[in-house]
Amino acid sequence: MGTHRSPRRSVVILAAAALALTWTVIATGPHASASSARRAGSICEAQELKALAAADPHLAIEIPEEFDKEFPTLEACRSHDAAWDPEAEGPLQPIPFSHKHHAGLWEMDCQYCHSGTDRSRAAGVPSVELCMGCHENFPKEYDSLEGIQILKQYWAEQKSIPWVQVHRLPEHVKFQHQAHVRAGFDCQTCHGPVEAMDKLYMTPDTKWWQYGLPTQKLEMGWCIMCHRDNGASQDCLTCHY
Ligand code: HEC
Ligand code: HEC
Ligand code: HEC
Numbered sequence: 547m548g549t550h551r552s553p554r555r556s557v558v559i560l561a562a563a564a565l566a567l568t569w570t571v572i573a574t575g576p577h578a579s580a581s582s583a584r585r586a587g588s589i590c591e592a593q594e595l596k597a598l599a600a601a602d603p604h605l606a607i608e609i610p611e612e613f614d615k616e617f618p619t620l621e622a623c624r625s626h627d628a629a630w631d632p633e634a635e636g637p638l639q640p641i642p643f644s645h646k647h648h649a650g651l652w653e654m655d656c657q658y659c660h661s662g663t664d665r666s667r668a669a670g671v672p673s674v675e676l677c678m679g680c681h682e683n684f685p686k687e688y689d690s691l692e693g694i695q696i697l698k699q700y701w702a703e704q705k706s707i708p709w710v711q712v713h714r715l716p717e718h719v720k721f722q723h724q725a726h727v728r729a730g731f732d733c734q735t736c737h738g739p740v741e742a743m744d745k746l747y748m749t750p751d752t753k754w755w756q757y758g759l760p761t762q763k764l765e766m767g768w769c770i771m772c773h774r775d776n777g778a779s780q781d782c783l784t785c786h787y
């Protein structure tokens with residue numbers, strides 16, 4: 547995947563972006579005439595143009611009626627695109643689902659979707675049914691988002707969504723969410739600021755032993771350091787079968 551992009555290529559992209567920006571500023575500046583009004587070609591484009599026009603009353607915009615909708619909101623459109631950004635950290639998911647949008651902006655409880663964390667070994671990811679519990683009731687125009695079309699495709703075919711796993715321990719390790727959640731740790735202690743992420747990734751967390759050796763998240767040292775600091779068991783059989 548495109549994680550090892552050469553620096554030269556990013557310079558070219560940067561230069562192209564700067565050019566495009568300059569062009570946009572010139573084309574949409576206060577001198578733009580009515581004939582050069584910017585026309586929206588989708589609901590999400592309409593939301594972007596409305597936001598630009600709100601900031602600059604001189605900007606001439608044209609929103610065809612079919613794209614002049616309340617939903618998807620500007621934030622949803624932006625999160626949708628950001629969650630599918632191949633350059634952003636973390637694996638690409640089959641649907642551009644944004645935690646920032648659902649858990650951050652709409653303040654949905656983590657355990658509403660990851661209901662296993664307080665009682666079972668696995669946190670689990672939500673079923674298609676759970677997604678559709680909300681999305682079935684959304685207005686028709688919400689289907690203009692590609693992610694929603696894909697969601698509804700899985701629903702129609704009664705298939706589960708093949709989410710790409712981000713955190714994975716080897717089989718020989720025992721880990722239980724419930725012991726940790728009941729001990730009072732926030733999800734963020736181990737998973738970072740999930741509610742601020744459009745695309746989910748494993749946040750770095752390096753612990754240092756006294757003799758200067760680093761240990762990363764999900765490695766044995768990472769678990770042991772926290773167990774030591776909190777007086778929890780360091781017995782091999784606590785974490786191994
Ligand atoms: C509790 C209700 C609820 C549940 C459950 C829910 N959503 Fe959403 N979803 C929303 C709301 C509200 C919005 C945003 C509406 C807006 O601002 O336009 C949204 C927006 C979205 C978007 C566009 C923004 C983004 O995040 O990319 C996608 C895609 C999406 N949902 C997919 C899903 C999937 C997949 C699931 C199941 C894992 C799911 N939703 C579960 C309520 C829900
Ligand atoms: C003490 C650290 C810790 C805390 C606190 C924690 N997690 Fe995890 N989480 C992990 C580890 C480690 C894994 C990998 C588990 C595995 O591979 O068996 C994981 C995996 C997951 C997964 C992947 C699916 C699964 O079940 O393996 C989800 C989803 C998840 N956590 C959500 C949450 C949520 C939501 C909370 C808060 C309610 C939370 N976690 C709290 C450490 C933690
Ligand atoms: C509307 C449902 C929904 C809500 C609310 C939600 N999640 Fe998730 N979560 C998902 C879905 C779907 C995935 C799988 C796709 C992905 O990784 O983005 C996921 C994946 C994860 C993972 C990675 C699992 C893995 O494979 O390792 C973690 C960690 C996680 N969520 C933590 C949280 C935390 C913490 C919160 C609250 C701040 C939260 N989630 C709120 C639906 C939700």
Ligand code: HEC
Nearest residue numbers: 720721722725729731735764768769772773776778784785
């Ligand atoms: C943020 C600190 C923290 C991290 C990180 C952490 N643990 Fe723990 N863990 C604890 C504490 C505290 C307890 C004791 C909870 C109690 O006794 O109620 C515990 C308890 C446990 C238990 C015993 C559960 C039981 O039923 O008694 C296991 C197994 C475990 N942890 C495995 C792991 C593994 C494996 C990892 C690394 C992947 C890990 N822990 C990472 C703090 C942590």
Ligand code: HEC
Nearest residue numbers: 715716719764765766769770773779780781782784785786
């Ligand atoms: C708090 C939890 C915890 C305790 C206690 C623990 N381990 Fe581990 N151990 C882990 C985790 C997590 C991994 C997986 C690390 C990884 O995949 O990088 C692991 C991996 C290992 C491995 C495999 C190393 C490898 O390269 O894959 C061995 C061997 C091992 N542990 C032995 C032990 C022994 C012996 C003890 C007791 C002295 C012990 N562990 C105590 C969590 C623990």
